[in-house]
Amino acid sequence: MKYAYLFLVAVISGILLWTNISLYGPAFTRDEEYGDIVRQLNFLEKELKEDHLGRNMQMIFPEGYVFIYALYGLTWAELAQADTVYGKTGIRAINEAIYAYESIDSNTGKSTFSPSLNPEYGIYYSGWRNYLLAKILQIQNPPGEVLNYTQTLKARCEEIAKAFRQSKSPYLSSYPGQSWPADSFLAMASLAIHDKLFGPVYREDITNWLHKVRALLDKETGLLAHKTDAESGMVTETSRGGSMALMLRLLAEIDTDLAYEQYALFKKHFVSTALGLPMVREYPKGSFGLGDIDSGPVILGTGFAGTIVSIGTYRTFGEPIRADRQYRTVTAFGLARTDEGHKSYLLGMLPMADAFIAWSRAAPVLRGPEPEEKATAYWRLSFQLKSLFIITLLIAFYFRKTIIARAKQKLRKHRNV
Secondary structure, eight states: OHHHHHHHHHHHHHHHHHHHHHTTOOOOOHHHHHHHHHHHHHHHHHHHHHSOHHHHHHHHSTTHHHHHHHHHHHHHHHHHHHOTTOOHHHHHHHHHHHHHHHHHTSHHHHTTSOTTSSSTTHHHHHHHHHHHHHHHHTSSSOOHHHHTTHHHHHHHHHHHHHHHHTOSSSSOOSBTTBBOHHHHHHHHHHHHHHHHHHOSSSHHHHHHHHHHHHHTSOTTTOOOOSEEOTTTOOEEEOOOHHHHHHHHHHHHHHOHHHHHHHHHHHHHHTEEEETTEEEEBSSOTTOOOOOBTTTBOEETTEEHHHHHHHHHHHHHTTOHHHHHHHHHHHHHHTTOEEETTEEESGGGTOHHHHHHHHHHHHSOOOOOSSOOOOOOTTTTHHHHHHHHHHHHHHHHHHTHHHHHHHHHHHHHHHHHO
């Protein structure tokens, strides 16, 4: 038992020391960061094209096939947008983004969803498909193969806009009788991008939609709901950290006023710390819940999906320092592995996490009215002190008999004096 306990102390101490060291990862320049993201995408490309990752994700998540391809394509689209001269990386980025879009637009991509919904196949499928296509067409000075999709985007935007006009609720159904607001945000963001590219065709539709959204905010927090009634749009499940982090990134492309209002409330209710390190709660402060397929595991209140997605959210709202701290924290616990031009997290066992991390890191840093958090070298200090306390406590427990004996000996000497 003595040696088993010493082994346990050594393992826990090693993990804590490694985690603390990992919090001091390299400070990438933007070009270096792009290169690191490409290594993540190399891993995902191999998994998608050689190991049937889309099919495998569909067996784990209800929309796994579409989701993994969408995140993969969106990350490449962001990199292509940054590489406006279209060097080797830029050309590959465009081709891979189109490959992801065509995979979603395939019969396999549609197979999970109902063609009887409005829009066809539901707003989850239509939203991710159209948002990815809009992002591809938003690439500056797009080559001819991208421009070929212009009419497709316009037709699908019109289909989506008509569905919103015909609905009492601002949140359309993803499945028969089921509605999640985040899916409608994807579709509306695609309309907003359409108007940036081709003129304000859907300005009135977006304004009307925003009016409905404001009328259906959660009464207690003022935040966007996680799930709503498919007919009325009334809140059936209050705000969640994972869906809020995603919706905020999309809302910034739709309406900046509402976006910054919601962002301030998001930080108030969801941005917190666990063991002294930054994280995003899955449930608002003061409430608790279990993890599910949307959030992943919830440990010490931390929503894993929301914490990862928040890296891109912080960047979108002009807080790269906060984003960097969150990324370093994710990396410290993420069991990253790099080899032969590939990089994966969690030892490559859950590629959906890799896709989320890559897409979040690829988000451009935008500047807005939010004050940026000040840079400081001491943001890790609380976790470091807690780590030291845990190690000290474990060692002290092992030597407890010796410590107690010496304390008694000193007490006897003091009494004799």
